[in-house]
């Protein structure tokens with residue numbers, strides 16, 4: 001919907017109305033067609049201002065319409081009509097102008113905005129490109145390199161940045177619509193020739209072919225198989241080399257390919273899933289909309305190792321006061337130095353002023369006595385954490401929330417050490433904690449709804465995608481990782497090399513395969529966890545432990561002091577300790593040959609299909625177990641954990657969405673196949689939820705949540 005009113009005598013004010021973000025639904029597009037036509041033909045209207053109601057200009061095309069039949073007038077002719085108007089049209093941008101919203105503004109002759117408004121062409125993050133002229137108009141306005149940066153990354157700009165780049169003509173911190181109306185009055189009668197962006201030449205770098213070749217190489221490398229960034233480059237190349245109308249044709253062709261692709265469906269699923277997970281619920285019935293977070297201004301962080309430092313930085317960047325505690329003076333000084341450096345680098349990268357004076361360092365635990373929330377980030381040692389939670393429960397205020405950054409330990413057990421178990425939740429950050437977007441908020445059976453709501457809200461303030469999950473060993477992310485990593489080791493025992501496994505996973509879209517990832521995070525980390533579970537038998541090669549198949553390969557490498565990148569040797573060889581360039585290691589190859597010979601294993605050829613099926617279906621199968629147990633509320637929660645915390649390719653939607661696209665019956669059939677071949681691997685035994693879903697006709701993923709909650713007999 002859009003309304004036309006006349007203001008200040010001769011300005012036609014067109015207001016878009018489709019809360020909350022004025023998305024360009026069929027009704028809004030029709031409203032724009034009607035109001036523009038009326039404004040252009042009304043002799044009393046001398047100039048036009050387009051704005052959005054409720055403080056938002058326009059959040060772009062209505063993404064909800066993408067799944068179904070698109071009706072209503074298309075955007076391209078609407079925008080061409082606006083640009084061709086012989087009366088000046090000014091976009092008054094409040095809040096956001098994103099995607100089709102910014103393309104609408106680019107079709108106007110002038111743009112005025114607020115310094116804090118958000119502008120951008122984020123279509124690439126939905127698996128699309130700006131197909132209403134965005135790829136053709138933006139390069140003509142700001143030049144090819146700057147346009148490529150915005151279109152291929154989809155990043156948002158502030159109004160102030162947009163002014164610097166020349167996307168907008170004016171920034172005001174007064175009332176934007178009033179400023180635009182005043183401006184519209186002042187330009188009546190002026191020539192619009194130079195204001196129609198489609199008629200401008202496209203400013204290009206000198207050697208255009210070499211330039212695009214370089215860009216294409218870079219974009220393909222960082223896209224990890226995503227097709228939309230590549231199509232964005234092709235569309236901008238068309239703007240640089242073709243007249244506007246032909247460029248527009250190319251834009252439409254490329255869009256048509258993307259629009260029907262599985263990648264676009266996956267990315268749009270991610271967009272909505274990110275919002276679904278913020279509306280959390282737990283099996284006990286507590287929910288996001290009935291649980292009010294407690295206000296938090298001051299947070300204590302205990303333990304300033306890698307995780308504690310990152311958490312301190314994330315909190316400070318979110319504007320919170322932090323009391324950072326370490327036990328020894330020397331370690332505290334080292335942490336203070338490291339945190340200052342991290343803050344400085346992040347502030348520089350984000351172009352914001354330095355924060356840091358709100359962090360107080362101490363070697364006394366009592367320093368957290370007056371905080372509202374504590375995040376414990378000490379070593380992953382239950383005895384140490386038990387002691388700490390007992391102390392905190394005594395010295396903190398009675399209503400202080402006590403949170404643990406543990407990645408796998410029992411939150412309920414920690415809660416039982418305190419006077420107020422209802423105030424204990426897990427806040428599981430991912431390293432580096434000030435960079436990684438994921439936060440698992442772990443509730444125990446006794447956690448109060450307010451405690452969960454407060455941790456979720458704090459995550460949001462830190463810019464995290466916070467996902468509420470139940471309490472179990474490894475929670476959601478690390479619990480699912482176990483079978484994935486184990487399968488990779490089994491494949492290596494059976495004949496694959498780490499390179500073969502990693503290549504298959506990297507070609508699938510992971511930034512790093514499982515072995516390169518293990519080398520990066522340190523092989524000793526998993527070794528310690530396996531030791532704690534009583535699985536490690538030093539020097540032993542037995543392949544059955546605790547009644548099931550076990551691969552001792554990781555333990556044997558650790559026993560050789562091969563901890564990965566930090567020791568210069570792990571599953572790969574590195575130039576030096578700390579180096580990142582992984583080389584295949586001839587030593588490892590002979591070690592594996594000897595190992596297989598001693599185990600009586602006959603090495604066989606393993607192809608990438610088997611790697612993908614065994615690693616990914618084992619991971620997915622555990623996801624179904626997690627859903628069945630109610631540890632995750634829905635598939636979206638698992639998918640967002642894997643996309644934002646574990647590098648699962650976003651253009652595949654996450655493991656559960658990927659399973660839904662492969663087909664649940666196919667996943668089940670392949671798991672059954674592998675289980676027959678490997679009956680001693682429990683994680684290949686298909687989950688009963690997967691069987692239930694297949695026998696109920698493999699419903700759409702959007703229905704799983706409701707089906708999981710149904711009693712079995714209702715299916």
Ligand SMILES: CC/C=C\C=C\CC(=O)SCCNC(=O)CCNC(=O)[C@H](O)C(C)(C)COP(=O)(O)OP(=O)(O)OC[C@H]1O[C@@H](n2cnc3c(N)ncnc32)[C@H](O)[C@@H]1OP(=O)(O)O
Pocket residue numbers: 020021023059060061062063064075096098099100101118122123126128129130131132272275276
């Ligand atoms: C043939 C032509 C085909 C395609 C042309 C495509 C061009 C495009 O324009 S694609 C869309 C590009 N736009 C975007 O990607 C913007 C997406 N939205 C956002 O980034 C944010 O929502 C925001 C506008 C910055 C506002 O953020 P915030 O204030 O944090 O609110 P949210 O919780 O994100 O959103 C509130 C509510 O609105 C829904 N929503 C947001 N944008 C859209 C949209 N473009 N279409 C439909 N719905 C949208 C969002 O899902 C939320 O809904 P809830 O039901 O409340 O969860």
